[in-house]
Every structure is written in structure tokens, then in C-alpha cells.
Amino acid sequence: MILAAASNAKTFWFVTRGTGVVALLLLTASLVVGILTTSRWRSARWPRFASAALHRNLTLLAVAFVAAHVVTTVADGYAPIGLKDALIPFVSAYRPLWLGLGAVAFDLLLALIITSLLRMRLGYRLWRGLHWLAYVSWPVALTHAFGTGSDARTGWLAAVGLASLALVAGAVLVRLAFADGTPARRLTGAGAVAAAALALLVWYQGGPAQTGWAKRAGTPSNLLASRRAPIRVSAPRRVTVALPRAPFTASLRGKLRQSTDVNGLVSVVITGRLHGGPGGSVRIDLRGQPAEDAGVAMTASGVSFVPAGTATVYTGSVTSLAGRQVETLVKARAGQQLDISFALSIDPASGAVRGSVSGQPA
Numbered sequence: 001m002i003l004a005a006a007s008n009a010k011t012f013w014f015v016t017r018g019t020g021v022v023a024l025l026l027l028t029a030s031l032v033v034g035i036l037t038t039s040r041w042r043s044a045r046w047p048r049f050a051s052a053a054l055h056r057n058l059t060l061l062a063v064a065f066v067a068a069h070v071v072t073t074v075a076d077g078y079a080p081i082g083l084k085d086a087l088i089p090f091v092s093a094y095r096p097l098w099l100g101l102g103a104v105a106f107d108l109l110l111a112l113i114i115t116s117l118l119r120m121r122l123g124y125r126l127w128r129g130l131h132w133l134a135y136v137s138w139p140v141a142l143t144h145a146f147g148t149g150s151d152a153r154t155g156w157l158a159a160v161g162l163a164s165l166a167l168v169a170g171a172v173l174v175r176l177a178f179a180d181g182t183p184a185r186r187l188t189g190a191g192a193v194a195a196a197a198l199a200l201l202v203w204y205q206g207g208p209a210q211t212g213w214a215k216r217a218g219t220p221s222n223l224l225a226s227r228r229a230p231i232r233v234s235a236p237r238r239v240t241v242a243l244p245r246a247p248f249t250a251s252l253r254g255k256l257r258q259s260t261d262v263n264g265l266v267s268v269v270i271t272g273r274l275h276g277g278p279g280g281s282v283r284i285d286l287r288g289q290p291a292e293d294a295g296v297a298m299t300a301s302g303v304s305f306v307p308a309g310t311a312t313v314y315t316g317s318v319t320s321l322a323g324r325q326v327e328t329l330v331k332a333r334a335g336q337q338l339d340i341s342f343a344l345s346i347d348p349a350s351g352a353v354r355g356s357v358s359g360q361p362a
Contacts, residue, residue, distance in 0.1 A: 012076035019069040026062035028164040031138045035171040095218040098147030101140050108137040152208035169197050247360035250277030256351040266296040279308030303328045337362035
């Protein structure tokens with residue numbers, strides 16, 4: 001096995017999360033502008049045609065980010081999500097309901113774009129009716145973001161979602177204030193908006209905001225057992241003086257083990273002992289997607305180092321991985337940090353590992 005990995009293998013994972021949040025914000029802005037444009041609100045400094053152009057451009061930009069969100073989600077490969085799952089609602093094995101709502105929102109936006117391109121053939125009245133699909137897609141997208149998002153319990157995503165909800169609710173109330181009809185009808189509409197917003201808040205607090213939502217949302221058990229998180233090695237309770245305190249070099253002899261789980265994720269474990277320098281033992285854990293040259297594209301890592309003659313355990317992670325060159329950063333409980341570099345040579349047949357090691361205080 002050749003240890004070939006890309007340290008930026010998490011790119012798809014972060015891009016799919018980022019594009020999803022940006023798409024939600026753009027959809028929110030587009031919906032708010034669209035609602036206010038249909039009201040009787042006017043401004044001499046901001047004519048109606050400018051609002052219409054802004055609404056159109058925001059919608060197109062939101063669709064672009066939704067498309068990027070879909071493509072990177074499928075390309076990431078961490079969860080079992082295929083292209084059909086992004087287009088056909090409720091067929092995915094991964095959080096089928098909540099991912100299905102995302103597919104519904106995506107399909108509604110696609111229908112909006114297609115009908116807008118055919119607007120001259122459809123006629124204004126039919127196109128206007130179909131245009132309401134944009135307004136339907138927003139609450140579906142918001143529910144999808146809370147229900148299947150990896151950051152549903154984080155404060156920043158909650159703030160984004162709740163702020164989006166407040167903006168849309170406020171725009172609808174402004175629209176109702178300028179709408180034709182009796183005061184009773186306006187109050188009924190305002191009450192419906194408040195009830196819908198409250199229902200969403202209650203659901204969020206009792207669902208996505210609670211511990212264990214990933215399992216309740218329909219995450220496959222094998223993914224729950226192999227969460228994308230750094231691998232950590234527990235340190236002993238007793239801590240002695242951290243060593244070494246100066247730069248060192250040593251040689252490494254050890255063994256490599258590799259396994260693949262049911263999702264196709266590859267785990268690589270390198271264990272060995274240092275000869276020379278501070279001595280001791282070291283362990284490097286890598287996890288990720290299979291890469292070219294029988295390597296692994298790293299998505300998680302863990303490193304532990306125990307110098308000889310001490311109970312101090314340094315733990316940390318891989319900071320850079322290029323071919324056989326491994327850069328790590330480890331830290332002891334006492335606070336001392338070490339930069340440790342490994343230049344490895346691996347025998348593919350036996351899994352034997354040899355190499356040189358250099359370290360210095362960080």
C-alpha cells in the first residue's frame with residue numbers, strides 16, 4: 001500500500017454545508033424581495049423594476065448555489081446519497097424524509113426556472129400561478145436545513161434559520177397590511193403566519209435541537225457507528241513531566257494495518273516504536289475515502305505518542321499528508337506541544353513500516 005492522501009479531502013464536506021446555508025439565505029432574500037414587490041410599498045429612490053430585477057437575480061443565484069449543494073453532496077460520498085436521491089423525493093436510505101424535502105425544494109426551483117423560460121408560451125396568468133412554487137420551496141428548504149443538516153444543533157445555524165423565519169414572517173405581515181380585504185381577513189392571515197412560525201419553532205426545539213436527532217432523523221446505524229470525527233486516544237489520569245523538551249531525531253519501525261467498512265471508508269493504522277531520540281511508541285490513525293494509487297483521501301485522523309520512560313501521552317492529529325510524508329501536531333495534558341514529522345517507507349506485501357522521525361516543541 002502506498003500512503004497517498006489529500007489533506008483537503010474534507011473540501012466537499014465543507015462546501016456542501018456552506019453552499020446549503022448560502023442557498024437558504026439567498027432564497028430568503030429573494031422571497032422577502034418578492035413579497036415586498038407585490039405589496040403597495042413604493043419608493044422614489046428604488047423603483048419597482050429594480051426590485052423585480054433584484055428578485056430575479058437573487059433567485060437565479062440561489063438556484064446556482066442549490067445546484068452546487070446537490071453536486072457536492074453527491075460527490076462527497078460520506079453518506080449514501082446518489083443523484084437520484086437529490087431529484088426523486090423520499091427514496092434515499094439516508095434520512096429519507098428530511099433529505100426528500102430537500103429534493104422537493106430543488107424540484108420546485110427547477111420547475112420555476114423551466115416555466116420562466118417558457119413564460120411567453122404559457123401565458124402570464126398560468127406562469128403567475130406556477131410562480132408561487134418559489135414561495136412553497138422556501139419553507140420546504142428551511143425544514144430540510146433543520147431536519148437533515150449536520151449543523152442543526154449549532155447556534156449559528158439556528159440563528160440563520162430563525163433569522164430567515166423572522167424576515168419572511170415580517171415581510172408577509174407587511175404584505176398583509178397593504179392587502180385588500182377586511183380587517184378580519186388581515187388578522188386571520190397574521191394569525192396563520194404566527195401559528196406557522198410557532199409550530200416550526202416548537203418542532204425545532206423538540207426535534208433537531210435535541211440530542212439523538214441524527215438517529216431519529218433516519219441516519220443509517222453504520223454511519224452513526226463511524227461518525228466523521230477525529231480519532232482520539234485517551235490519556236492516562238496520571239501525568240508526569242512532559243518530555244522531550246528539545247528537537248530530536250529517531251528512526252521508526254512498525255506495522256501498517258488497513259481495513260474497509262461497509263460504506264467503503266478506509267481505515268489505516270500505523271503503529272511502531274522509535275529507536276533513538278526519546279524512544280517510545282507512536283500510533284497514527286487515518287480514515288477517509290479510497291484514493292488513487294491504493295491510498296486514502298483523509299477525512300479524519302488521530303495521533304498518539306508516548307516517550308520511553310514516562311507516562312506522558314501526547315495526542316493530536318495529522319496536519320499535513322503528502323505521499324509518505326506525514327506532519328503531525330500533538331499535545332500533552334501538561335500543555336506542551338510537539339511538531340512531529342514522519343518520512344515513511346512501506347512494504348506493500350508485508351505492511352512493514354520503516355522511516356525517520358523528527359520532532360521539536362511547537
